[in-house]
Amino acid sequence: MSDPMTPLAVTAYTATSAIGHGLAAQLDALRHARSGLRPNDFSSAPLQCWIGRVDGVENTRLPAEHAVWECRNNRLAWLGLNQDGFLDRVREARERYGARRIALMLGTSTASIGETETAYRRLDADGGFPDDMLRPAIHAPHSLAAFVTAVLALEGPCLTISTACSSSAKVFASAERMIRLGLVDAAVVGGVDTLCDSVLFGFNALELVSSQPCRPFDAARNGISIGEAAGFALLERVDAAPDAPRLLGYGEASDAHHMSTPHPEGLGAELALRDTLARAGLDALQVDYINLHGTASTKNDEVEAALVSRAFHAHTRSSSTKGFTGHTLGAAGIIEATIALQAIKHGLIPGNLGGSMPDPGCGPQFAWKNEHQRVDVALSNSFGFGGNNACLAFARAGFSA
Amino acid sequence: MSPLRIHIEGIGLWSKHLGNYAALQSLLVGDTLEPPLSKPAATTLPPNERRRAPESVLLAVEVAGQAVAMSGRAPASLACVFSSSHGDQAITDYMCATLASAPTELSPIRFHNSVHNAPAGYWTIATGCHEPSTAVCAHRMSFGAGLLEAISQALADQCPVLLVCSDIAGAYPLVEETGCTQSFGCALVLAPAVSGTTLASLDITLAPSGSVETLPEPLAGWRDANASADALLLLALLARGHGRCQVDAAATLGLHIELQQVAMPGLDVHHRNVEHVA
Numbered sequence: 001m002s003d004p005m006t007p008l009a010v011t012a013y014t015a016t017s018a019i020g021h022g023l024a025a026q027l028d029a030l031r032h033a034r035s036g037l038r039p040n041d042f043s044s045a046p047l048q049c050w051i052g053r054v055d056g057v058e059n060t061r062l063p064a065e066h067a068v069w070e071c072r073n074n075r076l077a078w079l080g081l082n083q084d085g086f087l088d089r090v091r092e093a094r095e096r097y098g099a100r101r102i103a104l105m106l107g108t109s110t111a112s113i114g115e116t117e118t119a120y121r122r123l124d125a126d127g128g129f130p131d132d133m134l135r136p137a138i139h140a141p142h143s144l145a146a147f148v149t150a151v152l153a154l155e156g157p158c159l160t161i162s163t164a165c166s167s168s169a170k171v172f173a174s175a176e177r178m179i180r181l182g183l184v185d186a187a188v189v190g191g192v193d194t195l196c197d198s199v200l201f202g203f204n205a206l207e208l209v210s211s212q213p214c215r216p217f218d219a220a221r222n223g224i225s226i227g228e229a230a231g232f233a234l235l236e237r238v239d240a241a242p243d244a245p246r247l248l249g250y251g252e253a254s255d256a257h258h259m260s261t262p263h264p265e266g267l268g269a270e271l272a273l274r275d276t277l278a279r280a281g282l283d284a285l286q287v288d289y290i291n292l293h294g295t296a297s298t299k300n301d302e303v304e305a306a307l308v309s310r311a312f313h314a315h316t317r318s319s320s321t322k323g324f325t326g327h328t329l330g331a332a333g334i335i336e337a338t339i340a341l342q343a344i345k346h347g348l349i350p351g352n353l354g355g356s357m358p359d360p361g362c363g364p365q366f367a368w369k370n371e372h373q374r375v376d377v378a379l380s381n382s383f384g385f386g387g388n389n390a391c392l393a394f395a396r397a398g399f400s401a
Numbered sequence: 402m403s404p405l406r407i408h409i410e411g412i413g414l415w416s417k418h419l420g421n422y423a424a425l426q427s428l429l430v431g432d433t434l435e436p437p438l439s440k441p442a443a444t445t446l447p448p449n450e451r452r453r454a455p456e457s458v459l460l461a462v463e464v465a466g467q468a469v470a471m472s473g474r475a476p477a478s479l480a481c482v483f484s485s486s487h488g489d490q491a492i493t494d495y496m497c498a499t500l501a502s503a504p505t506e507l508s509p510i511r512f513h514n515s516v517h518n519a520p521a522g523y524w525t526i527a528t529g530c531h532e533p534s535t536a537v538c539a540h541r542m543s544f545g546a547g548l549l550e551a552i553s554q555a556l557a558d559q560c561p562v563l564l565v566c567s568d569i570a571g572a573y574p575l576v577e578e579t580g581c582t583q584s585f586g587c588a589l590v591l592a593p594a595v596s597g598t599t600l601a602s603l604d605i606t607l608a609p610s611g612s613v614e615t616l617p618e619p620l621a622g623w624r625d626a627n628a629s630a631d632a633l634l635l636l637a638l639l640a641r642g643h644g645r646c647q648v649d650a651a652a653t654l655g656l657h658i659e660l661q662q663v664a665m666p667g668l669d670v671h672h673r674n675v676e677h678v679a
Contacts, residue, residue, distance in 0.1 A: 002558065045504060100607075100654070109516065113493070116575070120497035128574045139578040141488060141517055142540040149652065157607075158651040159546050160538045162488075162517035170535060174550060177557035182402055183549075183607065197500040202512035204505070252533035254525040256477075260513040271531055385513055386522025388534060 001274065002251075004281035008176060008235045009244035010394070012089035014080060015338040017229035017325040018052030022083035027342055030350040033370060035324055037213045037225050042195045047204050050213045052227025052326025053195060054079070062151075069147035071112040071138055073194045077148055080192065080230025089234055090152050090188055096240075097185040099155040104145060105174045106160055107167025107191035109330035109384075112143040114196035144192050156184050162330065164384030165293070166252075167191055168231065169333030169392055173250045175235050186240075190232035193330040199226055206260060214296035214327070215354040216320035217305060217362050221296045227326025231334030245341055248377065248393040249280025255387025262383060266303040269293075269381065272389040273311060280393040282377065287316050287393075289343045289378040290365075291336045294320020295327050296354065300383065302361055309363040317373070318365045323354030333382040337392055340378035344396050347374050404604035404659070407552050408595055410474065410561070413467030413588035414636065415441050415460060416623065421467055426640045434619075441586070445476070446527050453510070454523055457489035460586040461520035461567045462527065468588035473598050474561060476528035479590065480554055481563040483521040483536045484547025486628030487579045489514065490571035497575075520565065532560075543568075544587075544631040545650035551591055552605060561592045568629040585627035587636060601639055602662040610655035612647050639663075 014022060018036025019029035029036065040046040042053060060075040081087055093102060119133035137143060145160045157178060161167050168191025175187030193199075203209045203226060210223030235247060253271035255263040262269070277284060290312070292304055301320075308318050321339050328335055343349060349371040358366065376399050380392045412422040417437045419425050428434060441463030443451055451459070461483055469476045487493070492515045499507050516522070518536035525534050533554075539546030544566045551564035567586030571579045595602065614634050616624055624630040634646045638660055645659045 047505075100609075113497075116493065116578075117497050117500050119574075120501040123501075123574065128577060134578070136578045136580065137540065139575065140486060140538070140540045142486070142538045142543075146540060146652070155653040156651070157546070157549055157654060158539060159550055161535060162538060163521070163534075163536050164516045164518060173533075174535075174553070177553045180557050181405070181553060183405075183553065197504055198496055198512075198515070201500060201504045201507045202496070202509075202515070205507045205509040205512050207509075252535070254521075254531050254534045256525045256529050256531055258526065259519065259522050268531060384518065385516045386518045386534075386536075387525060388518055388521070 001278040005249060005279045007238055007246040007248050008179060009238045009241040010247055010341060011234045011236050011241045011244045012086055013233040013338050013341055014084035014086045015231040015335050016054060016080040016083055017328060017335055018054055018227050019324050021079065023342065027346060029324055030348060033351055033353055035213060035353055037326055043197055043200065047200055048211050049209045050225045051195060052225060052328065054228050066147065066151050071115045073112045073144055073192055074147045076194050076228060076230045077144060077192045080232060086232055093186050093234060094153065099153055101156060101185045102154050103157040103175055103178050103184040103187040104149045104154050105171035105187060105189045106145040106148060107171050107330045107333060108144045108160060108162060108193050109164050109167055110193060110196055110198055111141045112138050113198050114194060117197050152188065163388040164386060165329050165332055166382040166384035166388045166390040167330035167333060169380065169382035169390035170252060172247055172392055173252055176247065186234065186236045188232060188234055191331040191334045192230040193328055194228040195226065199329060208297050210296065213354060214322055216294035216296040216322050217301050217352055217359050217366065218355040219357045219359045221298065221301060224295045224297055225326040227328040229325060229328035229331040229335045231331055231338055233334065243397045245344055245397055246395045248395045249276045251275030251279065251391045253389050255389065257387050260385050262300055262303045263387060264303065266307040268387050268389040269304065269307055269383055272391040276379065276391040276393050282393060284312050287312060287377050287379055288375040289349050290316065290318040291340045291380040292318055292320045293381040293383045294322055296322060301359060305359060305361040308365050312365050314364040316365050317349045317367045317371060319350055319352035319367045321350050333390065336380045340380045340394050343378050344375045344394060347372055349373065404606045405552055405556060407555060407603050407605060408592045408599045409589055409601045410592050410598045411468035411472030411590035413464035415463045416585045417583060425636055429637065429640050446523065450523065450527060455489050455492055455514045456569045458520045458523045460569055460584055461565050462524055464567060464586040464588035465524055465563060465565045468590045469563060472590035474590060477530045479561055479563040480532040481521060481524065481534045482547055482551040484538060484543045484566040486538055486540055486543040486568050487581060488517045489519065490569060490575055490579055490581065494572055494575050539651065541628050542649040542651055544629055545648040545656050549650050549656060555591045555593045559593045561590060564589045564591060566629045566632055568627050581627050583623060583626040585623065585630040587632040599664050601660060601664065604659040604661050606657045608647065608655045608657040610649050610653055614647055
């Protein structure tokens with residue numbers, strides 16, 4: 001097990017998803033139990049399902065000097081970066097530490113693959129990409145981080161993490177290690193994924209997409225609703241911002257079981273949880289809220305509910321917020337991290353939207369409706385294809401385990 | 402700040418021209434190239450998985466298996482970082498072509514094999530590894546960025562880490578964008594401390610990028626033909642046994658690598674590798 005780590009300050013964060021642009025809109029939707037899911041109106045031949053589509057992406061334009069990075073994913077990234085004063089906070093950090101002393105770690109599962117899909121729909125007579133699609137930097141999974149590092153004018157380590165649906169949780173771990181080693185003084189972390197045919201038709205082929213709005217942890221759940229989102233956070237050492245909420249710990253582990261099905265006993269998920277508690281120096285009793293991965297797939301929710309039941313005391317509260325945003329895939333880690341941070345800030349346990357008939361495997365820890373209580377410590381679970389598991393622990397400023 | 406000191410315990414390499422690190426060593430001392438290889442054996446995978454696995458997985462597993470065998474470590478004990486500029490280009494090509502013509506006919510297996518962490522998934526499943534695994538990229542800087550991520554994990558958590566960096570060759574039309582015309586994969590087992598299996602020790606410093614590193618032919622051509630083959634700068638340095646090199650890790654960031662110590666002459670590495678394979 002890992003040794004306890006020195007917590008980091010989360011000095012700024014922001015989220016943009018189907019429930020709105022920025023933290024105020026996200027909080028409002030959570031408070032009023034308002035889902036952002038809508039009938040699928042994406043792509044030329046929409047599948048019968050519900051999606052978490054972000055309003056206004058089509059009308060967002062990148063700054064002229066960064067037009068080379070134009071694509072839906074980067075437009076959503078730019079839309080997200082412009083919320084909650086995040087750009088200003090990064091600029092201040094850059095002035096304080098220097099551009100070389102700030103790392104950028106972003107998660108995405110499909111980045112700008114939508115542009116490559118478009119190119120294949122418009123191939124030339126000779127089978128090649130049309131001239132306006134000859135853009136090597138966009139037809140690469142690093143396009144998101146490459147765009148964001150350019151637009152934020154950062155010059156430190158810059159990495160894309162792409163481990164499917166755990167991607168933008170794992171960025172916190174990579175950033176913490178680099179700060180701990182003194183390679184950088186701060187890190188911008190986050191993730192962006194956008195709706196595209198690859199994921200809509202791909203998850204459909206795996207028979208994992210529900211034709212209705214997703215119902216996490218409901219006994220009659222029958223699949224996920226795919227969403228899109230952008231979220232970012234700024235991590236610094238605690239002495240730079242003693243009043244900011246903290247990243248207390250994290251854990252990562254592999255199932256070693258199956259490419260697209262979780263380990264039946266949630267082995268990797270539990271290892272990631274135990275590692276998180278060890279790094280955070282926490283006992284499970286001290287956890288007030290867990291934002292669950294809770295995708296509404298039959299298997300994930302069964303395995304995760306069992307883990308909550310065996311690992312936590314009845315007073316710990318837990319819920320999935322996929323019923324609000326849909327499953328935002330590579331962005332799920334950061335979006336749900338911001339919800340965990342808002343739970344701490346506002347004393348709000350978001351209800352498990354969409355679960356009207358609880359699965360019998362769910363214990364007393366589940367918050368089916370909104371609850372109001374002080375939250376000192378909140379966890380966020382993120383699990384991905386390939387058996388890739390991550391867990392994050394956040395706490396309010398001044399919390400001492 | 403002082404350099405990051407990291408120790409190499411195992412090296413894996415596979416391309417059409419080089420079946421392992423020993424083949425690179427032989428080439429660099431003047432031996433002629435063997436005939437081109439067909440496909441990576443990837444014997445770490447059980448036979449049924451080997452038949453089903455996409456080419457990107459076979460390549461990554463092959464070099465990972467070589468490096469871990471050379472290190473003598475148990476594969477299940479290693480955290481792993483899989484880096485690739487483009488993931489599986491053959492699957493991207495298949496998916497985009499199918500989505501353009503008959504989207505509802507998309508293969509579910511090919512979809513789950515399309516995730517960037519497919520090699521990490523297959524590797525951890527085949528080796529029973531529950532340690533942290535990750536999949537990363539940084540376009541043409543994927544080797545340097547992956548190396549920095551792996552070193553960071555090894556030193557921060559004081560654990561050995563397997564780094565794999567690999568890209569398969571693309572096909573038209575996608576290859577015009579990726580520029581990967583040849584397959585190339587390499588792997589390193591990195592450790593935070595010297596051990597009985599240390600092959601070489603490196604001091605690594607973050608530095609502004611910019612200095613243009615060159616390689617002799619045919620390495621220079623191979624490097625141009627695959628984003629992951631920036632690794633040849635470090636592999637050639639290891640084979641040479643002394644000196645320094647610099648690899649790009651981000652648009653404006655490089656890793657300056659100083660080879661501090663080589664535990665044993667190059668050919669001994671060859672022999673040790675052979676023993677492990679045998």
